[in-house]
Amino acid sequence: EVQLVESGGGLVQAGGSLRLSCAASGVTFDDHAIGWFRQAPGKEREAVSCISSSDGSKYYADSVKGRFTISSDNAKSTVYLQMNSLKPEDTAVYYCAAGPPWTVAAGIVHFVEYDYWGQGTQVTVSS
Numbered sequence: 001e002v003q004l005v006e007s008g009g010g011l012v013q014a015g016g017s018l019r020l021s022c023a024a025s026g027v028t029f030d031d032h033a034i035g036w037f038r039q040a041p042g043k044e045r046e047a048v049s050c051i052s053s054s055d056g057s058k059y060y061a062d063s064v065k066g067r068f069t070i071s072s073d074n075a076k077s078t079v080y081l082q083m084n085s086l087k088p089e090d091t092a093v094y095y096c097a098a099g100p101p102w103t104v105a106a107g108i109v110h111f112v113e114y115d116y117w118g119q120g121t122q123v124t125v126s127s
Helices: 102-106
Strands: 003-007 010-013 018-025 033-039 046-051 058-060 068-073 078-083 092-099 121-126
Touching: 003 092, 018 033, 018 092, 018 121, 033 078, 033 102, 046 068, 046 078, 046 102, 058 068, 058 102
Parallel strands: 010 121
Antiparallel strands: 003 018, 018 078, 033 046, 033 092, 046 058, 068 078, 092 121
C-alpha cells in the first residue's frame, strides 16, 4: 500500500520560511518521482517542485524558482521542500504525490500524471 504523509505546514508571515516533509512508503524512489503540488481555493492544482532520484533531475515552477528547494533523503524515504521568502500568493494546501520520473526530466509536470497522493498540509502566508 502506498502512503504519502505530509507535515510541516503552518502559518507564517510574508518573508518567512517553512520546510515541508513528505514521508513515503510503498513506493521506490528509483521508480517514482516525488513532487509537491499546491491548490489554492478556486484554483487548479499546480505543480510546485518535483524530484526524480533515478537521474537527479528536479523541476521548479517559475513562481518558486530561487525561493524553494526540493531535496530527498532516500534512506529515510522522505522528500523535503524548503520554502524561503514566502509570499501571500504561496498560500495553499500543499500535496505530496508520486508519479512517473519522465515528467521531471521532460519538465512536463502535471497533476494528472501523478497516481499517488497524500492528504495535504495547509500553508498560510500572512501579509
